Amino acid sequence: MTIFEFLEPAFMQRALLAALVVGLCAPLVGIFLVQRRLSLMGDGLGHIALTGVALGFLLQTNPVATAVVVASIGAIVVELIRAYGKTSGDVALAVLFYGGIAGGVLLVGLSSKKSNVNLLSYLFGSLTTVSKFDIGLIVALAVVIFFTTLLLKKSLFALCHDSEFAQVSGIPVKLLSMLLAVMTAVTVTIAMRVVGLLLVSALMIIPVATAQQISKSFSGTRVLSAAIGAFAAVAGVITSFYLDLVPGALIVLLVIFLFISSIGISSISRRHDLRLQVR
């Protein structure tokens, strides 16, 4: 028995790789959602992705692939409603999100795989059942998200900080908003195998909220949140291997623990600064 025993099973190698890339990328998209006050968008798109998963069951194809397509289409529709819709934005989004769940449940009922267990693995994550195709798709999409957010970080920051100023500056705000929505959808779908659709927003938002407590710059928050996400995801998977616990829930509880710790550290640091100023 070695210290790296957890690396021996092939399913654990795939699970760790998936957790690492998802933990790294989810906060890189989440930081822009937090800045735009759209923290719950990931949750909403998770609802829509459920229809995609169910469509995969129905068509007897890979549910991750169909979820990517359906969630991306949903993200584009959500963004179009936000930009052009005359209905109250939150009402329109609510209709779409609940429609996503209802559609998912309906399609699962129609599919030959009428297994609740299968659906639960997407709702709450099931890292140990990640297939080779899944891991290939997850890593490929994560690489695209990583480099897109890196390339566009200044423009996306300008958009999320002050969209009117960005528009006047000639930045294509509608195109970038759409791209951000699609990246959110893709992140949700690749993260659903790690933490599940119901907990996916946690991995996008809480590492950002944690880094926000410690860092004073946007670039610092960006790097730190990605590091926290990656650490929590990998640590959660390894711990779950030894304790025989559900990895998705453990990862989310770990990021919540780190968030609460960061509040404590931030509070102590502020008091220390205040004491120095008084002296």
Added chain:
Amino acid sequence: MKQALQVSNLSVHYPGHLALDNVTLGINSSSVVAILGSNGSGKSTFVKACLGLAPIQSGTVSIFGTEFSHFKDRDRLGYVPQRIHDSMGIPATVSEVVQSGRLSHGWLRRFTQEDKEKISHAIDVVGLKDRENDSINTLSGGQYQRTLIARALASEPDLLFLDEPTAGVDLATQNVFAEALKHLVRGGTTVVLVSHELGPLRPLIDRVIMFREGRVIFDGSPDAEAVDSHIFHDHPHSSAKPAEGWQI
């Protein structure tokens, strides 16, 4: 003289409210024009309509002789929005916010040494050099407003729109702003400044345009009697009595 801005028969209609009513005016290059008026008079809507940020029902806006929808040289445009201090977002440093001002020169490219120098200079002009690496969440309202002004200055615009840049900020910030404006005017920038009152900026202003209920009710010299009487009537509680005690 060449016109920086030409607005013809411009109307903006919000549900149940005519915000701009058939406004026609031109602004010469290298001039400093103050747009005055009370709340709801249409002055901010005028600026937003000129910048494509408000839905135009009729009329046209031309920037440096090009119809706005075809105007691609966005690095020639600057904008300082009316804003309250946003302290709950992701932390960002003064420098990171000001960097956004250079994106009008190309939003996909990497910043060059020249970009970095312009950003540093803009921060220096507004007197925030010692705070450039501090989070905007730790700034006062006035310092945050100075950051937004630096962001606009960083693009070195030929036409700068400022929407109430000194509203609710301390006198020190107003004076810093006046100095920054002088710096721009010396470089030949055309400035369109929306305000409730002229304050310390009065000596820099070439022309005053007053709005009321979406229409232009005065267009002339800042020294005209109508300017002072209008400001005084619109703002009976203003602490800044026009033409007294304001020095640059």
